Amino acid sequence: MAILRNKLRSFSAARYVGLAGFIVFAACLSYGQTTNSCLDCHSALPDPLGVSQEKFSQDIHAQKGLTCASCHGGDPTSDDPDKAMSRKAGWKGKIDRKQIPQLCGTCHSDPAYIRQFNPSLRTDQLGQYRTSVHGKRFAAGDTKVAVCTDCHSVHDLRAPSDPRSTVNPVNVANTCARCHSDASYMKGYSIPTDQFAKYSTSMHHEALAVRGDLSAPTCTTCHGNHGAAPPGVDKVQNVCSNCHTFQAQMYEKSSHKKAFEAASLPECVVCHSNHGIRHPTDAMLGTGPDAVCMRCHTPGDACDQARAGLQNALSQLDAAIKSADRVLGVAESSGMEVSEARLGQNQARDSLTKARVTIHSFRTDLVDQDIQAGMKIAAKNLQAGKEAMIERNHRRFGLGISLIAIGMVLAGLWLYIKKIES
Amino acid sequence: MSVRNWLDERFGWDDLIAPLRKKTVPLHKLSYWYFLGGITLFLFVIQVLTGILLLLYYRPGANEAFESVQYIMTRVRFGWLIRSIHSWSANLMIFTAFAHMFSVLFLKAYRKPRELTWVSGVILLFLVMGFGFSGYLLPWNTLAFFATKVGTEITGQVPAIGKPLMIFLRGGEEVTGATLTRFFGFHVAVLPGLATVLILLHLLLVQRLGISIPPQLEMKWTANPSAKREMKFLPNFLLRELMAWYVALGVLGALAAVFPWNLGIKADPFVSAPAGIKPEWYFLFMFQTLKLIPPKVWFIDGEIVGVLAFGLIGLLWLLLPFFESDQPSHMKRWITGLSVFALAYVVGMSVYGYLAK
Numbered sequence: 001m002a003i004l005r006n007k008l009r010s011f012s013a014a015r016y017v018g019l020a021g022f023i024v025f026a027a028c029l030s031y032g033q034t035t036n037s038c039l040d041c042h043s044a045l046p047d048p049l050g051v052s053q054e055k056f057s058q059d060i061h062a063q064k065g066l067t068c069a070s071c072h073g074g075d076p077t078s079d080d081p082d083k084a085m086s087r088k089a090g091w092k093g094k095i096d097r098k099q100i101p102q103l104c105g106t107c108h109s110d111p112a113y114i115r116q117f118n119p120s121l122r123t124d125q126l127g128q129y130r131t132s133v134h135g136k137r138f139a140a141g142d143t144k145v146a147v148c149t150d151c152h153s154v155h156d157l158r159a160p161s162d163p164r165s166t167v168n169p170v171n172v173a174n175t176c177a178r179c180h181s182d183a184s185y186m187k188g189y190s191i192p193t194d195q196f197a198k199y200s201t202s203m204h205h206e207a208l209a210v211r212g213d214l215s216a217p218t219c220t221t222c223h224g225n226h227g228a229a230p231p232g233v234d235k236v237q238n239v240c241s242n243c244h245t246f247q248a249q250m251y252e253k254s255s256h257k258k259a260f261e262a263a264s265l266p267e268c269v270v271c272h273s274n275h276g277i278r279h280p281t282d283a284m285l286g287t288g289p290d291a292v293c294m295r296c297h298t299p300g301d302a303c304d305q306a307r308a309g310l311q312n313a314l315s316q317l318d319a320a321i322k323s324a325d326r327v328l329g330v331a332e333s334s335g336m337e338v339s340e341a342r343l344g345q346n347q348a349r350d351s352l353t354k355a356r357v358t359i360h361s362f363r364t365d366l367v368d369q370d371i372q373a374g375m376k377i378a379a380k381n382l383q384a385g386k387e388a389m390i391e392r393n394h395r396r397f398g399l400g401i402s403l404i405a406i407g408m409v410l411a412g413l414w415l416y417i418k419k420i421e422s
Numbered sequence: 423m424s425v426r427n428w429l430d431e432r433f434g435w436d437d438l439i440a441p442l443r444k445k446t447v448p449l450h451k452l453s454y455w456y457f458l459g460g461i462t463l464f465l466f467v468i469q470v471l472t473g474i475l476l477l478l479y480y481r482p483g484a485n486e487a488f489e490s491v492q493y494i495m496t497r498v499r500f501g502w503l504i505r506s507i508h509s510w511s512a513n514l515m516i517f518t519a520f521a522h523m524f525s526v527l528f529l530k531a532y533r534k535p536r537e538l539t540w541v542s543g544v545i546l547l548f549l550v551m552g553f554g555f556s557g558y559l560l561p562w563n564t565l566a567f568f569a570t571k572v573g574t575e576i577t578g579q580v581p582a583i584g585k586p587l588m589i590f591l592r593g594g595e596e597v598t599g600a601t602l603t604r605f606f607g608f609h610v611a612v613l614p615g616l617a618t619v620l621i622l623l624h625l626l627l628v629q630r631l632g633i634s635i636p637p638q639l640e641m642k643w644t645a646n647p648s649a650k651r652e653m654k655f656l657p658n659f660l661l662r663e664l665m666a667w668y669v670a671l672g673v674l675g676a677l678a679a680v681f682p683w684n685l686g687i688k689a690d691p692f693v694s695a696p697a698g699i700k701p702e703w704y705f706l707f708m709f710q711t712l713k714l715i716p717p718k719v720w721f722i723d724g725e726i727v728g729v730l731a732f733g734l735i736g737l738l739w740l741l742l743p744f745f746e747s748d749q750p751s752h753m754k755r756w757i758t759g760l761s762v763f764a765l766a767y768v769v770g771m772s773v774y775g776y777l778a779k
Contacts, residue, residue: 335680335681335682335683335684336682337492337495337496337502337682337685339492339685340492340496395502395503395679395682396679396680398679399675399676399679399680402672402675403672403675403676406668406669406671406672406675407672409668410665410668410669413661413664413665413668414665416661417658417661417662420657420658421658
């Protein structure tokens with residue numbers, strides 16, 4: 001019992017020491033903590049004055065240690081609203097829309113300041129904004145145009161890499177569309193408001209939003225972001241060529257380059273359109289509803305004949321690949337090992353893709369080189385498929401012979417058993 | 423001088439096969455179940471022969487295994503046939519081994535004095551499944567890679583020894599070329615060695631103890647010895663067995679020619695596992711059971727409970743004959759019930775696992 005009492009006594013002593021330690025620790029914590037009295041009130045206020053703790057904690061600025069006072073001024077350490085929001089303490093109140101770009105630029109145009117948070121973050125956004133259509137109109141006194149917070153949001157502003165950010169590549173088009181698809185808001189600007197509707201049907205949107213390919217273009221890819229402006233008619237190719245390099249190289253040397261320049265036609269857009277770019281098909285070379293060549297060329301002229309030749313060549317290669325695919329598919333489903341030929345089919349498909357790219361040179365001789373290369377590979381793969389089918393038939397014939405032989409042995413054994421047992 | 427006389431003079435051939443001449447096989451309406459053991463043995467021999475032929479071209483290694491099997495399938499003359507027969511006979515062998523085990527169970531052939539025959543047979547079944555597991559990885563294709571990953575992960579769930587055992591099997595923390603090399607070693611050296619010794623022991627026991635008679639028939643024949651019907655093992659039963667082997671050979675040839683074993687796509691450790699990946703059919707009942715066990719059973723991890731339960735069941739299964747009476751009139755009915763349940767469970771869970779997404 002005495003031992004137990006001693007143990008309990010030492011436990012009690014330890015408990016008091018622990019409690020004292022906790023009080024000191026808590027005091028240290030409270031001493032070092034900075035209060036943000038702004039949120040105490042504003043988290044309880046309705047919109048537009050309400051900012052919840054949860055919302056603000058998602059903001060990249062809050063995560064980097066900035067507070068409400070960093071933009072709005074005031075004294076967030078005071079619980080007295082009069083002191084916290086006193087002009088003496090530098091309180092600015094609601095930021096005037098006209099001041100927003102300049103206010104954001106205070107930090108975001110200061111490389112020395114930004115470097116301490118993210119050395120790779122650019123600091124030319126304000127400069128670029130001033131060159132944009134938005135920025136120029138803003139400078140001219142049009143406050144309807146977009147400022148920083150319209151695109152980036154406010155109080156819950158997230159890094160562009162965050163999928164929930166309004167400027168994440170997947171969300172950019174929706175963000176732009178908030179104004180640019182609003183016909184009543186855009187009234188007076190004399191620009192169309194169907195860009196988003198068209199973009200939503202485009203292959204670029206499908207790649208980005210459906211397939212999740214973040215390298216696929218959205219509004220800012222072609223128009224720029226902070227320096228947003230429509231590319232000039234003669235500069236379209238420069239924009240598209242950022243991704244479609246080979247097509248641009250082919251086009252650069254083609255006869256269409258000079259012709260389009262002379263007619264002030266917007267290069268790539270002439271055939272492919274702009275916002276509603278669909279997946280190009282060989283039918284574009286045809287004479288049907290999707291045809292593009294015949295919009296300018298005269299039926300029966302040399303260009304029309306070249307067009308027909310190109311379309312025919314592409315169709316031939318496409319048919320040859322599909323034919324080889326069909327035979328290889330049957331062979332494969334019969335259990336034949338044709339993976340090498342299957343792999344070879346990818347080369348044939350590459351040749352077809354290359355030929356479709358070479359179309360942008362508008363030279364039949366260059367396209368024909370790719371077509372012939374593809375035809376050769378497809379023919380080889382078709383032959384491999386046919387040989388696999390012949391081999392399959394040989395195997396089945398061999399099986400038939402073997403089964404007959406086995407059947408004869410079985411019959412012989414059965415007769416022998418009957419004989420020795422009779 | 424005939425070959426037989428020549429052999430007899432040198433090591434007493436006639437004396438050697440004399441027990442086989444005396445050996446008889448009970449003749450009744452369920453006698454055909456006796457063929458299953460022989461068919462399993464025949465398929466094992468096919469495995470050994472085709473395995474040796476595959477060894478001429480197969481190269482164990484993450485960079486060569488798939489290509490070497492592809493070479494066997496496309497370039498080596500009759501390589502496709504040898505590989506397909508090897509794969510099909512492996513699956514048929516596991517099937518006939520299971521069928522043989524359940525036939526022994528239902529015919530009560532495991533009871534005294536044949537306990538050791540049962541024990542050696544069950545261990546052989548485990549070894550055969552080990553052959554399947556190790557051999558499945560050797561072509562180094564995607565399905566095999568991820569099945570091995572999942573399989574060895576389950577091994578890692580065994581308390582205390584699981585993690586070291588998993589690292590031993592994998593040759594490291596992950597399934598890599600080192601795992602392939604190890605599995606190759608198990609598949610062509612360790613397992614065949616063990617299996618050969620156990621098969622010889624199993625056959626010796628079958629020879630020494632004779633073929634079991636179902637209990638009810640045994641009682642009937644004991645009461646009325648004149649009703650007893652038998653067949654000579656040599657040559658009558660052996661010739662019939664030979665017929666069964668020929669049938670098995672025909673089935674194997676047909677499967678190999680009409681459904682050559684698929685090679686799949688080369689394993690890539692850096693891609694994600696294909697959706698709905700499943701093990702080979704003979705592991706499916708265990709895999710599906712583990713999937714159905716809740717994540718936590720009381721406070722223990724569900725998968726650990728499952729692995730331990732299967733380990734315990736395996737051990738009890740091995741020792742099953744020791745719970746059975748040796749008297750035909752006192753057969754334990756619960757063992758028959760358990761056997762029916764086990765068969766229904768294995769079949770039902772395998773079908774469920776096959777159909778489940």
